[in-house]
Amino acid sequence: DGGITQSPKYLFRKEGQNVTLSCEQNLNHDAMYWYRQDPGQGLRLIYYSQIVNDFQKGDIAEGYSVSREKKESFPLTVTSAQKNPTAFYLCASSLRDRSTNEKLFFGSGTQLSVL
Amino acid sequence: RKEVEQDPGPFNVPEGATVAFNCTYSNSASQSFFWYRQDCRKEPKLLMSVYSSGNEDGRFTAQLNRASQYISLLIRDSKLSDSATYLCVVTSGNTGKLIFGQGTTLQVKP
Numbered sequence: 001d002g003g004i005t006q007s008p009k010y011l012f013r014k015e016g017q018n019v020t021l022s023c024e025q026n027l028n029h030d031a032m033y034w035y036r037q038d039p040g041q042g043l044r045l046i047y048y049s050q051i052v053n054d055f056q057k058g059d060i061a062e063g064y065s066v067s068r069e070k071k072e073s074f075p076l077t078v079t080s081a082q083k084n085p086t087a088f089y090l091c092a093s094s095l096r097d098r099s100t101n102e103k104l105f106f107g108s109g110t111q112l113s114v115l
Numbered sequence: 116r117k118e119v120e121q122d123p124g125p126f127n128v129p130e131g132a133t134v135a136f137n138c139t140y141s142n143s144a145s146q147s148f149f150w151y152r153q154d155c156r157k158e159p160k161l162l163m164s165v166y167s168s169g170n171e172d173g174r175f176t177a178q179l180n181r182a183s184q185y186i187s188l189l190i191r192d193s194k195l196s197d198s199a200t201y202l203c204v205v206t207s208g209n210t211g212k213l214i215f216g217q218g219t220t221l222q223v224k225p
Binding site for chain 1: 119123156157158159160161202212213214215216217218
């Protein structure tokens with residue numbers, strides 16, 4: 001079955017530590033996105049990528065980094081510079097970039113907590 | 116003012132009730148509108164797109180009012196399984212950027 005897979009489901013970070021969240025899709029989608037969701041809040045865009053080897057900052061990119069070396073993969077690193085990383089992180093993909101309003105397919109999410 | 120605003124609720128309704136949610140948006144140039152459903156600690160899933168003429172899918176009806184800049188979602192004959200958070204999503208003007216509302220929580224009681 002085609003889909004988008006995030007791992008791990010739960011992740012704990014120590015102070016000063018970098019952690020990486022995995023996102024893989026086999027839908028052959030060009031565009032991929034990372035969102036952050038805080039309790040009682042909507043989704044906020046961290047980074048997005050429309051094609052391989054290219055990505056753009058979203059609204060809250062500070063303290064995060066991404067790479068897009070393969071079409072299928074868009075890992076997110078939460079760096080030590082992100083002082084409030086506790087949140088629910090959602091990866092999504094779409095067939096074309098979001099300017100064409102294509103349907104978003106979401107992964108099941110990663111809950112990141114600080115120890 | 117937030118670009119997309121929703122009443123967070125929760126809306127507590129009995130089974131079989133009809134319930135309506137509104138969502139207001141601030142950018143008059145917004146082109147596309149959607150309702151997503153999100154269960155607790157799960158990923159959002161597209162419920163329906165919202166068209167200018169309004170659209171219906173079974174018990175769900177979505178409407179757009181461009182003059183007043185709001186969209187609505189009506190759920191008829193509520194089921195226990197409708198309990199979830201409903202996210203309003205609007206594209207931001209010419210960029211097509213998706214803006215998510217904070218969500219409205221619905222709890223359907225037996």
